[in-house]
Amino acid sequence: MKVSEKISQAIASGTPWFSLEFFPPKTEQGLVNLYDRIERMAKLGPLFVAVTWGAGGSTAQRTLELCAMCQSVFGIETVMHLTCTNMDKAMVDRALVEAKGAGIRNILALRGDPPRGTEYWTACDGGFTYAADLVRYIRDQYGDYFCIGVAGYPEGHIENTDKDADFQFFVEKVKAGADFVVSQLVYDYGVFVAWERRCRENGVDVPIAPGVLPIQSYQSFRRLAHLTKTRVPEELKIRVEEVKGNDQAIKDLGVEHAVQMVGGLQAAGIMGVHLTTLNLETTVQRVLASLGMAHGSGITRGASSASLVAAPSNTASAMVPPDSGSLATKRAWDDFPNGRWGDARSPAFGSLDAYGAMLKFDxxxxxxxxxxxxxxxxxxxxxxxxxxxxxxxxxxxxxxxxxxxxxxxxxxxxxxxxxxxxxxxxxxxxxxxxxxxxxxxxxxxxxxxxxxxxxxxxxxxxxxxxxxxxxxxxxxxxxxxxxxxxxxxxxxxxxxxxxxxxxxxxxxxxxxxxxxxxxxxxxxxxxxxxxxxxxxxxxxxxxxxxxxxxxxxxxxxxxxxxxxxxxxxxxxxxxxxxxxxxxxx
Structure with missing residues (x-):
């Protein structure tokens, strides 16, 4: 089913809804463990899930494999990210053919970042200079078969200092044939509400899902805020700094802030949210439980933190393997990833690298x-x-x-x-x-x-x-x-x-x-x-x-x-x- 239709049905019914975003893990064991994690998280009732696409097609095969598993085995409507940066027309065609063959009908069309080792993004053969070009191409080749989404930037794209011009580019991208929009993450729901209102006033009438990333750790919060240039409210900055040395307190604050974000959006009439998981589980479960949105999980609204956070056991396989023990242990065994030297068997290993290359200087x-x-x-x-x-x-x-x-x-x-x-x-x-x-x-x-x-x-x-x-x-x-x-x-x-x-x-x-x-x-x-x-x-x-x-x-x-x-x-x-x-x- 097309994601735009599912969102429209949820909006018409007034039912709160959510979607989840994952990325392809760097290691085979991480991918296997992510399958277990997604199978559990599917029971929470996401409207759809999305899987990221590495710059220049660097994760193409693993992205397609993960999408096919979510769509066909777990039975979740799946959105496959597809970037056109440093990808020629043949690579785009191959990705679309394989997506269709796997039963995937939803594509998030992105320009994307350059792959590591290149300074600039380059247009592909066939004219894929911007995401709008990719949208038009998919429409031309497949008609209405694919439901096409695009990215929106409530605070403007970091590469364009002219924010008014940037907004007009976004409007044109939607009018090129997009069916829905997923926004860049924001830490202030008021920023999204104002931007969404501006979108409607300028003729953007497709569903828009606000992006929310619950804070998982101090370092990932600092790094992602730096990479995306997203404005962090001063009060949130202060509170994060106050508890930066306590990983559990950071996660608790992340849950609290995400609940406030979603609650503020719902109060403004925006009933859906797209949650970036960083391939982690427990924090997302806690957010949804607090909002009463965790369907079919056995978790009830207002459940205490103690009942939702098991003792983490980031131990070597000889001690506590990730696929053994209780369900609580499976949920929480990588709850405290610590930099790039976390456990490579974790689905979240390399999470920061999945959301942007390191060098941001010109x-x-x-x-x-x-x-x-x-x-x-x-x-x-x-x-x-x-x-x-x-x-x-x-x-x-x-x-x-x-x-x-x-x-x-x-x-x-x-x-x-x-x-x-x-x-x-x-x-x-x-x-x-x-x-x-x-x-x-x-x-x-x-x-x-x-x-x-x-x-x-x-x-x-x-x-x-x-x-x-x-x-x-x-x-x-x-x-x-x-x-x-x-x-x-x-x-x-x-x-x-x-x-x-x-x-x-x-x-x-x-x-x-x-x-x-x-x-x-x-x-x-x-x-x-x-x-x-x-x-x-x-x-x-x-x-x-x-x-x-x-x-x-x-x-x-x-x-x-x-x-x-x-x-x-x-x-x-x-x-x-x-x-x-x-x-x-």
Whole structure:
């Protein structure tokens, strides 16, 4: 059934409705676990679900597979995102043919972001310059078979500073043949209500679903607000900062704010909402339960947080596998993802990467902030400036260092100047209070533990001696290392004599809380290390593309991608916080 018809029926009946958005996980195990999650969430009664499409078709096959499963196996009306950026006409045609073959009748037509490794989006063969061109093409090829949706931007698209002109482009996009609209997320329901009214006054009469993203964690909130440039109300900013060290409090605030958002929209007569899940489950369930919209789930309106949030168990598979145990455990085993070193088996692994590439500078901005590197000493100086707080970002990190880095800042400065270019790090902790303003997280009354950890690029000439030191310190030191060519070495094996398949999972951070199982939100294993490796090396090329292809800067940065090793070092002696620095000479 067409989504526009389902929305129209819900509007006519005055029934509140919701839809859910998922993204294709980076790993096969994550996809399998997402199927379990969607099967449970389907029982909540979404009007439809949507699945994102990676830039340039980078997730095309997995998106189609996920859409087909939702449509055919789980029986949920499914909207497939489709972008035309850096995709030629043949790729678009193939995607539409496969969508139709899978019984999918709903497409969200988007221009999309450029894929990683390219500076600019480019038009496809056949004239796909804007999303409106894709809408017209689908209409021309398939008539009314597909129900076509487009994106709307209540605060204007971030690339267009002329907001009035941007709005007119949106109106023209709808009139090109769109049947419904899904809006960019907003954190103030009044912004959406005013924009929706403006749409109606300008002849946009198709259903419009407001996008709402419940806050799941402090870092994801900061990152997504930064990427989308969405305005955050001052009161919400203050409240988020007040509880940023307490993951559960952040989630509670996220539920409260999302409930207020949806309630405000409903009070204004807007009865539907499109919820971005980030492939997580419990927070969305709590929002819908509080609103009385969780149909068929066994969850009742006003259910307490305690009854909806199980003790999370982000543990290695040998301890609590994600597909075992009670339903509550299945719902909550990845409730506390912690940066890119969460569990790679989680459906939410890599969630931030799914919603935008890392580099948002243009060429001029990149050169102004990061200079014009042509030697390894230039790179060492750049990383040292970042650690010292003299520049606000790196190509691999779009925000300043966290406060916890202060404890190890001097050592980070030293090793970056030596040529170990650090991408991530943390100090060792031994039973720090979970309420500590700098290092605490999770519920109050607990204790936090951390192993010292450093992730860095190491130039090829330095790598052999560095690896020798790491090997001599085993098993105290656990390491993972790989280059762009795919060479991989580690000493982390869970089974003796099986170095190919049985790599172990190393917990970097864990917490012990009253009445809960041990929570391990930060893990490192071969799967998540290699998933991040691809992006880490691609960023060198993305940075190189900020310069002329024939420039010495571009050649140097491309060479660095080819010659460096990415190395992850964990010191398992967390009671000896300074031992790890002996490795870096």
């Amino acid at each position: 060429a001029q901005g990149a050169a102004s902030t990061w200079g014009r590197p042509q030697s390894t000493s230039d790179i060492s100086d750049l990383f040292a400036k970042y650690v010292a707080g003299e520049i606000p970002s790196l190509p691999w990190s779009d925000e300043p260092l966290l406060a916890e880095t202060q404890r190890i800042r001097d050592e980070l400065l030293r090793i970056n100047k030596l040529g170990y270019w650090t991408l991530a790090s943390q100090p060792a902790l031994d039973a720090v209070s979970s309420s500590d303003a700098t290092y605490g997280w999770g519920p109050r009354g607990g204790y936090i533990y951390q192993k010292a950890f450093v992730e860095c690029f190491v130039p090829a000439l330095m790598f052999p001696a560095f690896l020798s030191r790491l090997q001599s310190a085993s098993p105290r030191i656990t390491y993972y290392a790989s280059n762009m060519q795919g060479d991989f070495v580690t000493n982390a094996y869970s089974a003796q004599n099986d170095t190919e398949n049985a790599t172990a999972v190393t917990a970097l951070t864990w917490g012990v809380f009253p009445g809960r199982a041990v929570v391990q939100p930060t893990l490192i294993d071969k799967m998540n290390f290699l998933a991040w490796r691809t992006e880490a090396f691609q960023t060198w090329h993305e940075w190189a593309n900020m310069f002329s292809r024939e420039s010495s800067e571009a050649r140097f940065l491309d060479n660095m991608a080819s010659e460096c090793w990415l190395v992850n070092v964990v010191d398992n002696e967390f009671k000896n916080p300074d031992a790890i620095w002996e490795m870096f000479k």
